[in-house]
Amino acid sequence: MKSPYAYRIEGGYPVKGEINCLGAKNFATKAMVAALLGETPTVLTNVPPIGDVDITAELLTSIGATVEKTESLELRIDPTTINTSTVPVPHSGSNRIPILLLGALLHRFPEVSVPVVGGCKIGARAVDFHLEAIRKFGGIVEEGEDGYVARRVKSLKGAYIELPYPSVGATETCLYLSVLAEGRSVIANAAVEPEIMELITMLRAMGAIIFTSSGREIRIEGVPRLHGVNMRVFGDRIEAASWACLACASDGDVTIHGIRPDTLGNFLSYYQQIGGGVELKGAESIRFFRNGELRPAVIETDVYPGFSTDWQQPFAVLLTQAHGISIMHETVYEKRFGYLKDLAELGAHTQLTTHCLGGTPCRFRDKNYEHSAIIMGPTPLTAADLCIPDLRAGLAYVIAAAIARGTTMITGIEFLERGYGDIVPRLTSLNLQIERVQVS
């Protein structure tokens, strides 16, 4: 739903101070789904106060699960009260979670129906791998205009799944299906993002038997039942990268607490390569700052351990301040650069092209998607009004507004608040002049 609020940001000053990283959006909601596989309640701590968690809590409640906020940032999920396997259509298009529920609930019910998925509009975002996986485990799937129905006649049977592309969501569906399926399953060409590894840790703690390897193969020996656990949601590596870009782009200095450095992987290398400074301050604290004049970069987004597609937008704004020509090749989503055109209003010089500007194998080659960007810098930015098209573009706009001279009004903040929590108090404490003002 469109937010009646907007952010008013007075930019042009260095952003400085300390910030606590919230729990990871892309693990918290998957952990909430995993909780449904247990026969006893699960308690999740460090759950971020973001829209996507609220949407997921509503989805779980709509099927009868009991979701209680037991303390600040803590959820207790009781799956024993689940009483229906029909996720209502009003939840259609809300986020990516309904398609995960299709597989997860199929152990408990012989028929499950879920509405169509939503999430950011950054490409076609098909769910064919999920549906094909359910079929391989012995389910029957029907696709309709309103959503998907999965049925099974007998218990689900372990299967060998080779994913056509290491999809995060499809790997999660395969994990939910396999941990309680009869016998052995193998997920080949699986995603190995930190959020997947954390989900595996949680499922193991629930009693699942899962073997990982040095490559992209995961082997699962199904068990008859799982139990609930206490699980802490780890720090959000996308949020951390966003604050790191904000610090460097504004020539500021920010220490982030609650983030595991290993989850930032290649981000730290690209950051230092262009002139960002990184200082480890403790096991889960990192200081980010600028180390002199910024240099351009050539970056291709890719599945983990590559440069995450969700880091692309904040980093692109940072590159508008680098001296020279930078190139970004987006190989995960075909339509994730539209926001750059709007940044021209603030003075950014960018050019999109349908060509693959890089050697990483890309599914979008010769398909006419503007999925490569050329960013010319440095460009001083000046305030202008912006309307957010999707979650990470939203944070990119906040960074652009923070470095632009003058007052920028940003609308469409419902997209940003689906993934980032407590934005105004947290960024105010970093000395950013930001207000949430009513506009309608």
Ligand SMILES: CC(=O)N[C@H]1[C@@H](OP(=O)(O)OP(=O)(O)OC[C@H]2O[C@@H](n3ccc(=O)[nH]c3=O)[C@H](O)[C@@H]2O)O[C@H](CO)[C@@H](O)[C@@H]1O
């Ligand atoms: C809630 C969540 O965790 N979202 C993250 C998750 O999204 P999500 O899990 O939706 O992304 P996937 O990894 O599944 O998608 C990657 C690519 O595979 C394609 N694909 C995927 C499934 C399928 O059945 N068919 C298909 O073609 C997609 O269109 C996309 O081009 O991983 C993405 C890639 O790291 C991140 O950008 C998202 O922030």
Ligand SMILES: C=C(OP(=O)(O)O)C(=O)O
């Ligand atoms: C694309 C994202 O989210 P979702 O998959 O929930 O749309 C994101 O977190 O950047």
